Amino acid sequence: MQRDTEIFDLIDAEKERQLNGLELIASENFVSDQVLEAAGSVLTNKYAEGYPGKRYYGGCEVVDEVENLAIERLKELFNAEYANVQPHSGSQANTAVFHACMNPGDKFLGFDLSHGGHLTHGSPVNFSGKLYQPVFYGVNKETGLIDYDEVARIAKEEKPKMIIAGASAYSREIDYKKFREIADSVGAILFADIAHPAGLIAKGLLSDPLPHCHVVSSTTHKTLRGPRGGIIMMGKDFDNPFGEKLKNGNLKKMSTLLNSAVFPGNQGGPLEHIIAAKAVAFGEALTDEFLHYMVQVKKNARALAEAFMAKDYQVISGGTDNHMMLIDLRNKNISGKDAEEALVKADITVNKNMVPFDDKSPFVTSGIRIGTPAVTTRGLVEEDMATIVDFIDRVINNYQDEEELEKIGNEVIDMMKGKPLFKD
Numbered sequence: 001m002q003r004d005t006e007i008f009d010l011i012d013a014e015k016e017r018q019l020n021g022l023e024l025i026a027s028e029n030f031v032s033d034q035v036l037e038a039a040g041s042v043l044t045n046k047y048a049e050g051y052p053g054k055r056y057y058g059g060c061e062v063v064d065e066v067e068n069l070a071i072e073r074l075k076e077l078f079n080a081e082y083a084n085v086q087p088h089s090g091s092q093a094n095t096a097v098f099h100a101c102m103n104p105g106d107k108f109l110g111f112d113l114s115h116g117g118h119l120t121h122g123s124p125v126n127f128s129g130k131l132y133q134p135v136f137y138g139v140n141k142e143t144g145l146i147d148y149d150e151v152a153r154i155a156k157e158e159k160p161k162m163i164i165a166g167a168s169a170y171s172r173e174i175d176y177k178k179f180r181e182i183a184d185s186v187g188a189i190l191f192a193d194i195a196h197p198a199g200l201i202a203k204g205l206l207s208d209p210l211p212h213c214h215v216v217s218s219t220t221h222k223t224l225r226g227p228r229g230g231i232i233m234m235g236k237d238f239d240n241p242f243g244e245k246l247k248n249g250n251l252k253k254m255s256t257l258l259n260s261a262v263f264p265g266n267q268g269g270p271l272e273h274i275i276a277a278k279a280v281a282f283g284e285a286l287t288d289e290f291l292h293y294m295v296q297v298k299k300n301a302r303a304l305a306e307a308f309m310a311k312d313y314q315v316i317s318g319g320t321d322n323h324m325m326l327i328d329l330r331n332k333n334i335s336g337k338d339a340e341e342a343l344v345k346a347d348i349t350v351n352k353n354m355v356p357f358d359d360k361s362p363f364v365t366s367g368i369r370i371g372t373p374a375v376t377t378r379g380l381v382e383e384d385m386a387t388i389v390d391f392i393d394r395v396i397n398n399y400q401d402e403e404e405l406e407k408i409g410n411e412v413i414d415m416m417k418g419k420p421l422f423k424d
């Protein structure tokens with residue numbers, strides 16, 4: 001077969017873009033060569049509906065071993081009693097959790113999307129907001145922090161069946177113990193979505209939700225530095241009071257409900273090549289090298305936030321405990337959209353983001369979200385963070401000056417030269 005140069009030229013162009021630029025999108029990272037190799041392996045050819053040992057297809061002996069390894073490594077990484085590695089994405093993991101924990105129409109309490117929550121936490125355009133009944137908590141206007149008294153008040157008033165702790169754009173520790181007390185006070189299931197900080201949690205650098213939350217989901221491609229995908233875990237299995245019952249009227253175990261919510265509830269055949277890549281990434285995450293990486297991600301984020309604040313940028317909540325921060329650009333007289341577009345012209349990638357109590361639409365926004373996982377994988381350290389803030393500040397102050405943006409772009413490319421990423 002002739003080589004598909006149309007596509008492979010585009011893949012080469014994307015590789016160049018990734019190599020040249022400063023990648024500051026908080027949800028992105030660069031996987032290792034081994035993760036890439038597993039994701040591009042012959043396992044993509046295999047159908048394996050079902051679970052290891054209980055498949056609907058023949059010839060699954062090898063992928064059974066692959067999937068069992070992924071499960072065991074993940075359980076070890078998070079000290080979990082239960083793990084499911086099949087969800088194709090974070091959103092599909094969350095779909096399965098909703099499906100297993102509640103019935104359509106049931107009420108749940110999630111983090112307001114405009115304050116940092118995710119689409120799957122109750123957006124009206126998402127399954128979570130269409131099939132279930134969301135109510136929201138947010139952050140305090142003065143502090144930018146989750147107001148736990150307010151969460152408790154709303155929970156008492158609304159009596160949700162499930163409460164979600166977790167976010168896409170929240171730079172602070174989450175108090176899972178307090179969330180559990182609130183959930184217990186109203187008899188709700190507590191679900192933590194750790195898609196963003198999973199790598200930091202795995203290495204003990206942020207508080208651990210597993211001892212406190214009934215169910216935990218995550219993506220595998222952000223701080224965990226694996227292939228794109230989702231996972232579901234439990235510290236301990238339990239009988240779900242709101243789930244489907246067994247024929248004899250007894251409550252079903254949550255592990256049974258979660259497994260059948262993933263397959264056959266939401267997905268068909270698992271992506272065994274991606275599960276192999278997840279297993280490689282979990283193996284990497286179990287090492288001390290990954291601990292050093294995560295420590296550096298956190299140090300870099302703190303240095304970046306401090307450098308921004310030194311230049312009078314409004315970092316929401318006044319800093320960061322994790323790998324990211326949200327910056328309100330209203331005092332700089334530029335929208336998130338204009339900032340994002342100008343930064344791309346200078347080879348710097350961030351994403352525009354709503355800030356709490358934003359007065360602009362989600363397409364324009366008043367802020368940008370910035371994270372350090374990807375630049376830390378490239379080998380950047382604290383001293384580089386001040387240079388990054390200088391670049392960003394110059395872009396923001398000259399966002400309509402194409403010549404200056406190109407000049408900054410060339411400086412960015414120079415900075416990233418000699419910071420290799422992929423083998424040739």
Ligand code: PLP
Pocket residue numbers: 027088089090091092094117118120166167168193194195196219229230
């Ligand atoms: N949950 C949170 C908190 C997220 O930030 C994201 C992705 O940004 C997801 C879930 C969904 O992940 P995916 O894009 O893999 O569906």
